[in-house]
Structures are given as C-alpha cells and as structure tokens.
Amino acid sequence: xxxxxxxxxxxxxxxxxxxxxxxxxxxxxxxxxxxxxxxxxxxxxxxxxxxxxxxxxxxxxxxxxxxxxxxxxxxxxxxxxxxxxxxxxxxxxxxxxxxxxxxxxxxxxxxxxxxxxxxxxxxxxxxxxxxxxxxxxxxxxxxxxxxxxxxxxxxxxxxxxxxxxxxxxxxxxxxxxxxxxxxxxxxxxxxxxxxxxxxxxxxxxxxxxxxxxxxxxxxxxxxxxxxxxxxxxxxxxxxxxxxxxxxxxxxxxxxxxxxxxxxxxxxxxxxxxxxxxxxxxxxxxxxxxxxxxxxxxxxxxxxxxxxxxxxxxxxxxxxxxxxxxxxxxxxxxxxxxxxxxxxxxxxxxxxxxxxxxxxxxxxxxxxxxxxxxxxxxxxxxxxx
Amino acid sequence: xxxxxxxxxxxxxxxxxxxxxxxxxxxxxxxxxxxxxxxxxxxxxxxxxxxxxxxxxxxxxxxxxxxxxxxxxxxxxxxxxxxxxxxxxxxxxxxxxxxxxxxxxxxxxxxxxxxxxxxxxxxxxxxxxxxxxxxxxxxxxxxxxxxxxxxxxxxxxxxxxxxxxxxxxxxxxxxxxxxxxxxxxxxxxxxxxxxxxxxxxxxxxxxxxxxxxxxxxxxxxxxxxxxxxxxxxxxxxxxxxxxxxxxxxxxxxxxxxxxxxxxxxxxxxxxxxxxxxxxxxxxxxxxxxxxxxxxxxxxxxxxxxxxxxxxxxxxxxxxxxxxxxxxxxxxxxxxxxxxxxxxxxxxxxxxxxxxxxxxxxxxxxxxxxxxxxxxxxxxxxxxxxxxxxxxxxxxxxxxxxxxxxxxxxxxxxxxxxxxxxxxxxxxxxxxxxxxxxxxxxxxxxxxxxxxxxxxxxxxxxxxxxxxxxxxxxxxxxxxxxxxxxxxxxxxxxxxxxxxxxxxxxxxxxxxxxxxxxxxxxxxxxxxxxxxxxxxxxxxxxxxxxxxxxxxx
Numbered sequence: 060x061x062x063x064x065x066x067x068x069x070x071x072x073x074x075x076x077x078x079x080x081x082x083x084x085x086x087x088x089x090x091x092x093x094x095x096x097x098x099x100x101x102x103x104x105x106x107x108x109x110x111x112x113x114x115x116x117x118x119x120x121x122x123x124x125x126x127x128x129x130x131x132x133x134x135x136x137x138x139x140x141x142x143x144x145x146x147x148x149x150x151x152x153x154x155x156x157x158x159x160x161x162x163x164x165x166x167x168x169x170x171x172x173x174x175x176x177x178x179x180x181x182x183x184x185x186x187x188x189x190x191x192x193x194x195x196x197x198x199x200x201x202x203x204x205x206x207x208x209x210x211x212x213x214x215x216x217x218x219x220x221x222x223x224x225x226x227x228x229x230x231x232x233x234x235x236x237x238x239x240x241x242x243x244x245x246x247x248x249x250x251x252x253x254x255x256x257x258x259x260x261x262x263x264x265x266x267x268x269x270x271x272x273x274x275x276x277x278x279x280x281x282x283x284x285x286x287x288x289x290x291x292x293x294x295x296x297x298x299x300x301x302x303x304x305x306x307x308x309x310x311x312x313x314x315x316x317x318x319x320x321x322x323x324x325x326x327x328x329x330x331x332x333x334x335x336x337x338x339x340x341x342x343x344x345x346x347x348x349x350x351x352x353x354x355x356x357x358x359x360x361x362x363x364x365x366x367x368x369x370x371x372x373x374x375x376x377x378x379x380x381x382x383x384x385x386x387x388x389x390x391x392x393x394x395x396x397x398x399x400x401x402x403x404x405x406x407x408x409x410x411x412x413x414x415x416x417x418x419x420x421x422x423x424x425x426x427x428x429x430x431x432x433x434x435x436x437x438x439x440x441x442x443x
Numbered sequence: 444x445x446x447x448x449x450x451x452x453x454x455x456x457x458x459x460x461x462x463x464x465x466x467x468x469x470x471x472x473x474x475x476x477x478x479x480x481x482x483x484x485x486x487x488x489x490x491x492x493x494x495x496x497x498x499x500x501x502x503x504x505x506x507x508x509x510x511x512x513x514x515x516x517x518x519x520x521x522x523x524x525x526x527x528x529x530x531x532x533x534x535x536x537x538x539x540x541x542x543x544x545x546x547x548x549x550x551x552x553x554x555x556x557x558x559x560x561x562x563x564x565x566x567x568x569x570x571x572x573x574x575x576x577x578x579x580x581x582x583x584x585x586x587x588x589x590x591x592x593x594x595x596x597x598x599x600x601x602x603x604x605x606x607x608x609x610x611x612x613x614x615x616x617x618x619x620x621x622x623x624x625x626x627x628x629x630x631x632x633x634x635x636x637x638x639x640x641x642x643x644x645x646x647x648x649x650x651x652x653x654x655x656x657x658x659x660x661x662x663x664x665x666x667x668x669x670x671x672x673x674x675x676x677x678x679x680x681x682x683x684x685x686x687x688x689x690x691x692x693x694x695x696x697x698x699x700x701x702x703x704x705x706x707x708x709x710x711x712x713x714x715x716x717x718x719x720x721x722x723x724x725x726x727x728x729x730x731x732x733x734x735x736x737x738x739x740x741x742x743x744x745x746x747x748x749x750x751x752x753x754x755x756x757x758x759x760x761x762x763x764x765x766x767x768x769x770x771x772x773x774x775x776x777x778x779x780x781x782x783x784x785x786x787x788x789x790x791x792x793x794x795x796x797x798x799x800x801x802x803x804x805x806x807x808x809x810x811x812x813x814x815x816x817x818x819x820x821x822x823x824x825x826x827x828x829x830x831x832x833x834x835x836x837x838x839x840x841x842x843x844x845x846x847x848x849x850x851x852x853x854x855x856x857x858x859x860x861x862x863x864x865x866x867x868x869x870x871x872x873x874x875x876x877x878x879x880x881x882x883x884x885x886x887x888x889x890x891x892x893x894x895x896x897x898x899x900x901x902x903x904x905x906x907x908x909x910x911x912x913x914x915x916x917x918x919x920x921x922x923x924x925x926x927x928x929x930x931x932x933x934x935x936x937x938x939x940x941x942x943x944x945x946x947x948x949x950x951x952x953x954x955x956x957x958x959x960x961x962x963x964x965x966x967x968x969x970x971x972x973x974x975x976x977x978x979x980x981x982x983x984x985x986x987x988x989x990x991x992x993x994x995x
Contacts, residue, residue, distance in 0.1 A: 221541055236539070239540070246583070254828075257797050257828075257833075261826050261828065262817075262834060262846075262847070263817045263821035263850040264817060265816075265817060274836070278833075278836065286536050289531065290537075292531075293537040294539055295495070295498075295519075295520045295521050296495055296521075296523075296524060296527070297521075297549065297550040297597070297598065298521050298553035299521060299553050300521050300553075301524070301553055301554065301555070363554075363555035364553060365551075365552055365557065365558060367544075367562070367565070368544075
C-alpha cells in the first residue's frame, strides 16, 4: 500500500522552498541503547557493596546525565529518582537503628532504650544497642539499591519513553499509543489541578490543604475525561486504527499462533520451575516463545502503519551498550576473582579501599558522554 | 468537493435538530467561511464533514454528506482521514505525540505512507508553515500561535483535499492570527486545498473568504453567497461592514483597503467633529508617555485601587515580568495587550496574589495580595479567569449563586440579583455546563462581583463570544466602570479594547512598552489598531459607535 502512490494528488508547487536540511541532522541515540547501558550499570551495582565503587558508579551515570540529558519535560525525572534513592538510604538506616540487625558488632555507637516485647514477638527487637558494624552493613546494602535506582533514573532522563515505545513491533502499536497518551496525561492533570486550586482562591476559599485538593478532584477528573474524548476524536479523524484487509486464513493463523505460543510459554515456565519438568521445560518454552513472536509478526500485517524516521541502531548505539555491558561483565568477573575488595568486611570493621582495576572498569561507563551527540539547547517559548 | 444534501442532525436526548435542512456545496479549491451567532450548529456542520458527527458524537443524521465523493454514512472518520484534515478549537487536545516533527508525521504513519514520502512531506510542511527551527521542540514548550500552526501542519502532511477548521484564531494574538491565516491562504492559492472554516472574529478572516455560508439562526437553512452579499444581510458582521452599512457604501467593502478608498467623503464629513475622548476619570498625563515607562509623577486625586511598583516575576525559570509599574484608579478601564506570552496573565495573577513577586511590590487597596487570606482578598479584587468554568463548581446556577453569597459573606440573594440584572433569561436549575460561552462568562462575572471588589480583572473575556454576546459584555462593563469599578482586562481583541478601555498598556517580553490613552496607543500600532481607526486615519476614531454618534 502507499509506497509513494498517495503523494500524487497534491504536491507542493515548484516555487515552494526545497526541503532544506536543518542546521544539523537529528542524531539521537536509540533509546534502547540508553536503557541497556543504564540497566547494565545497575547490574554492575548489584555485584558489589563497596561504597567507593558504588559512589563511582553513581558519579559516572550522573556525569553522563548531566552532559547528555536533553532539555525536555521527561528528563526532569532524574531529580525525582535521586530523591527516591536518598529516601531508600535513610529508611534503611532508620530501620537498622530502630530494629537493630543480626550483625554482631563490638563498636557501640549509641544505646537506645529497648522496648520490652512479649514472647510472641520473639526475634524482633525495638531499640537497644546500635553498633557501627550494623550501620555500615545497612549503609552498604542500601547504597547498592540506591545506585540501582539512580541508574534507572538515568535511563528515564536520557531516553524519551515515548520513542522507546515507538520501537515496539507493529502488532503492539496500539498498546504503545495507550501508554504514551497516559504518560502525557499526567502533566495535564497536574496543571489542571493547579489551575483549579488557583480558582478556589479567586472564590475566596482557602487554596491550601487537603480539603482544597479534594474539592478540585471532581472538576479535574471531568476535565481529563473531556480531554480524552477530544483526543480520541482527533486521533480517529487522523486515521488512528485504520486496518488493512487481511485474508481470514492469516487472521486465524495469527490467533492460533499467539494463543498457542502463550500457552507454550506458560507450560514451559511451569516445567522449568517444577522438579520433574526439567526435561521438557526448556524446549516447550522456546517453542512457545517462537510461536508467540511469529504470531506478533503476522499480526503486524493487519496494521498498515509505517514508521517515520525510526531511530537507527547504529555504531554509537552499539558502543553505548557495549560500554555498559563491559562494566557489568568486568565487575561480575572482579566479584568472583577478588570478593574481598568488592565486598569490604563489616565484621571486623575495616575502611573500604578502592580496588584499582574494578574502579577503572567502572570508568568505561563514561564512554557515552563522549561518543553521543550533545543535546540541543532549547529555551522555553513564552506561553499564555 | 463537500456536498450537504438536505442534512439535519438531531443529537440524542434533544428534541430539536441542531441543524436543519442544510443543503449546500463547497466547490474544490475555495475557502468557505461559516458564520453565524453562537449555538446555530456551526461545529455540528464542521463535524459532519469529517464524519465525527454522527460516528463519534452520536445522534442521528438525515440526508447525505459527501466529501470527495465519499459518503460519510458509510465511511468512518478514520477512513476519511486521507481526504479531510480537522483542527478543533483547542490545539492542545489535538496532539498525540510530544515533539513537533513526530506530530507532523503521526497522521501519515496511520495512513501507512512510505518512509521516504513521509520524510519529504515533513520537510515541505516544516518550510511551508515556518516551523523548521522548532522541529525537535517538545510541543508543550511552544507558544499558542506556534501550537496552532503545528496543529494545522499535522493535518496537512497526509495532503488532505479538504481542511476543516473550528475557530483557528480565537486564542491567538493579532499577529499570530495573521500568520495562521496567511498559511491558510497559501494552501488555498498554491495547493488548491478546499477550506471550510468557522470563526467568530470576522474582522480577521472575512477578506480571505471566497464564499460565506451564513447560518442566520438555530434551525434555519444556511445561505451561501459571496462575502459582500452575505455581509449585507448577516446578523454578525465586522466593524468594517458596520461602517460601510452606516455610510451606505456599495458594494460593501470587506477589507480596510477597500473601505479606505471609499472613506474620503466620510472623512471630510467627520473632519469638523472631534472624536469623543473616552471619559478618563483621572487627569490625562501631562506629557506624551508612549514608549516610556509610567512614572507616578502626576498628583493622585483619588487613592489608587491597585499599585504595582517595579514588579518582577519569575515562572518556571522564565522571567515573566520585569520592572513593571502600573497604577489603577477607581472607575478606570485598562486594556492589557501584547503577544501570546507577553506576561499579561501573569500580571493579572500577581494582582490577585496567585503568584508572588520576585522583587518589587503589588498592593491592591490596602492589601498585599499574595499575603492576604483569600476570604479578605475577594472584597478587594476579583478575577474572571480565561476559562470561566474554572470558577464554577456547583450543579445548578442557584447553588452556584448561594455558594458565592457564602464565600463573599454577602446577604443571601445578592449574587442571584446581580445575575438577573446581567442576564435575565437564565433559569435557576440550569447546569453551568449547559450555558453558552457568553452566559457562563456572565455567571462567573456575577460570582466575582458578589463580593463587590473595587478592582475587577478579566482575562481574555471575549474568547469564543459572538458579536451579540460581546456587545452585552461591553454594556455590562461600561455600567460597572461608571459605578466606579476599576477594570483591568487582558485581551487580544483590539475592537473590545477600542470600545471600552480608557488606557491601553502594551506588554512585550514581560516589560511595559507603551502606556497611554487608548486612542494614542492603538492608533500608533498597526497590529493593535481597530479597523475603524485604520480606515479613518489620521483622524482618531476608534469605533463605529463613535462615528454614528458624531454623524447624528
């Protein structure tokens, strides 16, 4: 279909300016590459509890985010992830202080009054001695989780989530659109709520507090509903959901492949997880996966959608992915070769040292900051 | 290209048809303007072209609508997507993706065009609409005019043969509106696109129309004719037509240029009349203050109701206002004008304490707005926001009025009495949502006025109002001003400013660039001058009613 045939009816006049290339071609990195890089750094973080290495990992990802983050609404989520990571850190430490920990320790930092608990709560302790060893253990442990969170935040800030969803196979396209629309609705909802709270102030009612928020709830939802109806109308009028004619045989094959494939995946997983299914588990799982993928691919025939300028998976995408995977692989290797350096002792308490070659390996993760294009600077246009 | 054959549309649960017996044809390559008062079914007719009526809205459509030979009864909107492009009133509710380039490509992706065709058309459209510099920008960071152009571009890329637009310029400042209309004209002239467009602000669009379809009233048959024919009898008309009818010009001029050619005799007749000065309650400033900042140098005869001193406001890391001075005296009407995003709304928000100043000071009466409790502030200053519906929470008009009395601690019945005075026809049990745009604005106005604030602020009050509703609003606001209310309104509507304002304050990039009597400021600026001023320049007439007065 299409293939340029549709361009015939109306073409731009000869006098129209020739399509000029913009100042610079779009050179965005494939969003999948950013996610793989960030998840690989996160994997690396799970291999170690050395706070120095973890701090180095956080610094590495933060540096890349700072230099390569585009100026777009979605990229502001990094701050939220950093705050979340800090909250995890503090909560973990607070638990270690209040509930104590099974880590034996000799360096008492402070002693809290212990709350006597009844017999049935045996094994739980409230208050009591807080040792430096327990604190250090909790800190290392929490730092690992916090690093993982910050790495995920980096992926969120660097890669446009809707472009990532655009890379979905054709059959899943409609699902992707639903997610994208939902993603863009959240900021609209917040803006609506702010506007309506301001309007409460204009009516002479207090605009702060929970009551103010509750009262605007209904109008906000009403507005969101109206907006989604308007959007649905606009999307319909722009051709969303047009389908191609598919012969019934293909339709039936698609359904059979997808359903059979999913059943196969379920059976295979069950087989893998149960003791006696060791023999048939893997082959059934693989066959199921293949059938499901074939179904998806065949289902893609029903949508006549084409894709505008998909992000190419180019050499840079390989480099970025490879740099992340290298960090993860080298730290995994280091964890098996030199566990002492990557998991500094807590009992007895020793100061962690920075193992040299694993640290150098983490620095490979900085590569994207040099091989990817700098984001274009955009300033906000005045809006009413 | 578009054929309506005896079309009537009846929505579910409504006894009367929204449009009745519509029968006309829009020929290929013409720009047809759909005009008429509010509520005559303009949007219904536009929706019927794209198939959204009745496939999406529900209701029953009798008769037949064909677009490029396709019957909308058998074709769903998505199956018409390659021949009809539709842009609604609010561009923001139209966008599916988040950047300009992706938005332009979206429609083509749905139609399954080949990647190289898509690429070429996106580039062409970027150039055609002057969007090339904005191609990678997130849509939410664009200004109103830019968003409207992106919305038009996004339906242009599939090369529809018909373009349907519902009030494309109502939210735009005069300059941005001209940009959008220039693009439309180019499409019609260069690409042969057929355009069907509804618009209330006829003074902006009438000169671009090849034909005008007039819907004189609800349920009446539309009438298609040349713009001059239709304008001679239409109940809605721009000031240039009003002036032409007054001076008995024939054929009726539709553009300022045509009118100027005919206006020489009128100018001589008016030469020995003095245009009435808009009654200014304060002594006029002694020196010409155009393009100078206001200085509070002249002696105040009365205490100002609001005073702004070197105000600066930052919003989202953007300097929204810098070094703004403004003094508002009782009984004075001020129009705040300027581009979309020049800081008009921010200045109004600062006056009601919705935003805190970064530096400088704001006082309304004896209060500092952002530090005053809302309950006390409503008695000093009231704002009718851009979307009056934001102010209304209740299910019925009566409940809304009762709530307003409680909020303002006014005796019960105050708000309802005000509303009856402003809008006699509205029933107590109507839901605010079912009111027309103009009625809703009036209800919000009554709610705000219940607390009797000496300072009344209005943000874009004429957006979506037809000429009749606008005339009613002008009358109401004149009455309030003569009672001593000070009024500050942010508006793109130059005709409204000319009718009402004693003073015009022009803002650009958050700074005051002009502040002076309306006649001086608007006449000096080509984009903000009302049509009558352009026609009768160099004489300083601003409105048709002034001329009518003088000729009597």
